[in-house]
Amino acid sequence: MYLSNDQVAALSECYRVLASADDLHELRHLLAPALARALRAQSLVSRDFDADSRRYAISFAHNLDEAHAQRYEAHFQFCDPITPVLQPLRCGGFAHALPRAQLVRTEFYNDFLRPYEMHRGLNLYACDGDTFVGDMLAFRSERQPEFEDGELAILRMLEPSFTAALLRLRKVRTAPLAAVVDDAALLGVLARQSLTPREAEVALLVFRGCADKEIARSLQLQPTTVRYYLNNAADKLGARGRARLAHRVSQLAAAPVAAGVRTH
Structure with missing residues (x-):
């Protein structure tokens, strides 16, 4: 596999970011331009991915209109013919999912990919066993050549480090803040957001990283009842899905901590 000097430098930057990023936003923000250079992507x-709601959420878009990217969340993930085929492969291009003659006849291509010059794609999926934890999707315009084996090899080299970085940063995402936030104080913050006491308890446990079964056991609720309170809390906080609910609660928790309210 031949790499230009610029690709070698970009690949080196990718590894540096994967090893040194302190949070998920920093990881994606710094990795995207370096990876785009390495792959010569536009x-x-x-x-x-929220495993409970079975929905994807766009966490970062590089050189792409964010409003268009968000349309994937609202509609196009439900007619995406590529992800279900490529995700088990961990790395792959559009051509590995379905023939181009078939792709260009789909709603997904004509209404989502083509309007923003996403004619050619190469996808990297991070999985912890069988659990999907994140991805990075690269696109080229119609004027650019198809992705080839060299670019696929770059993604395959990066996949272990990319997966490890996502898992590392997910584990530490709320740990420092959770260690200094008092449960009673945060429940009060959530109550002021119009959450009922039970909704606030569920949101608090989601913030602390508990799974539905753990929440059900802790609060002596049925799993379906947990989902009911979780969805209510998410709606009231304007957060769709577990990951965004946890992030929104962390934002609310950070304000009192920043103001010096800590009881531990």
């Missing part, structure tokens, strides 16, 4: 998108 744009990139990164997604999260």
Whole structure:
């Protein structure tokens, strides 16, 4: 595999970012331009996946209109013919999912990919066992050549480090803040957001990283009841899905901490 000097430098930067990033936003923000250079891609998108709602969320878009990227969340993820085929492969291009003659006849291509010059794609998926934890999708315009084996090899080299970085940063995302936030104080903050006591308790446990089964056991609720309170809390906080609910609660928790309210 031949790499130009610029690609070698970009790949080196990718590894540096993967090893040194302190949070998920920094990881994606710094990795995207370096990876775009290494792959000679025009744009990139990164997604999260909420296992409970079975929905994807766009977490970062590089050189792509963010409003258009958000349309994937609202509609196009439900007619995406590429992700279900490529995700088990961990790395792959559009051509590995379905023939181009078939792709260009789909709603996904004509209404989502083509309007923003995302004619050619190469996807990297991070999985912890069978659990999807994030991805990075690279795109080229019709004027650019197809992605080839060299670019696919770059993604395959990066996949272990990319997966490890996502898992590392997910584990530490709320740990420092959670260690200094008092439960009673945060429940009060959530109550002021119009959450009921039970909704606030569920949101608090989501923030602390508890799974539905753990929440059900802790609060002595049925799993379906947990989902009911979780969805209510998410709606009231304007957060769709577990990941965004946890992030929104962390934002609310950070304000009192920043003001010096800590009881531990």
